[in-house]
Amino acid sequence: MALEHAILVSLLEKPGSGYELARRFERSIGYFWTATHQQIYRVLKRMESEGLLAVRELSQQSRPDKKEYSVVGPGRAVLSQWLHQSIQPESMRHELAVKIRGAAFDDPSVLIREVERHRQVHIDRLAHYQAGELRDFTGPAAPTPLDAGQELQHVVLRGGIAYERMTIAWLDDVLGTLRRLGTSPSPA
Template sequence: MSLAHTILASLVHHPTTGYELVKDFNERIACYWQASQQQIYRELSRMEEQGWIEGERVIQSDRPNKKLYRVTELGLKTLKDWLVQPSNPAAIREELLVKVLAGYLVDIAVIRAELERRRNYHQLRLEHYYQTEQEHFQDLDSATLSMQFTYRTLRRGIRYEADWVEWCDETLDWLNGMDQSNV
């Protein structure tokens, strides 16, 4: 999967500006794909050159002009071609787990602090996703099919963050209960 596919999947819902797309990445898409503002704008330019999207300049008298991006027929075909391909699980490279693996080599307080820091990070993301759920997904029965699919991705993000919080709590409890003579 690439950033381009993620952008196409987002833009196919509705035309949007680069600014709004960056905001979507930060608020809703971050649970499964992270990209910086620079990466997104660079990819939009590349996709426009390839004919996957087109940008329409919108003149505004009270604000700076903006560019509204929409998926072209070629972009839709590209996305559909990609959708029917089997997906591969992402490679896991989790630095914190390596630190826990070798954590017995340093003072336990170092590992505890790292776990607490990571727990706080995931807790904040979890709260953000719950807030997004409350703001945008209250009435799923009348939501469009597109929104229902979007909600499924948010639910995965919620479960991912909740699992991290739970694992950090479990590991912190274990560390706190350790007999210091075993350290």
């Protein structure tokens, strides 16, 4: 997937400025596809020049005009073509997993704090996802019924929730193993 596909999806969900798009990446899309503000602005400019996006200048009081981007026909065609292409399942690169394996050749307990830190990050992310789910999909203020776009956003969010729960359970297992092994490295 290219950043342009993530931008097309986000702008089809809701047109917006580069700043608004960057904020969406920080709050939602960024959990599974990251991009800096500079990358987003650079790709927006290229997509506009390629005719994939339309830009509307919106005047603002006491601030510079805002450019609002929206997807036009050729942009929808690019997204449609990408949606119909087969992709390879992703391989996971996990530096912490390599460190855990490497602990067999040193003091396994050295990694306890690092694993606890990772666990806390995943607990915090899970809480953030669950709060978003309650706010946007399952709570009293959530729209009913959900439209197709909302249903698909929710299923992606549920995948994130499941991933965080699985990761926390795995890190609990890792911590138990590290504590059980203590400070005794395996013979080299």
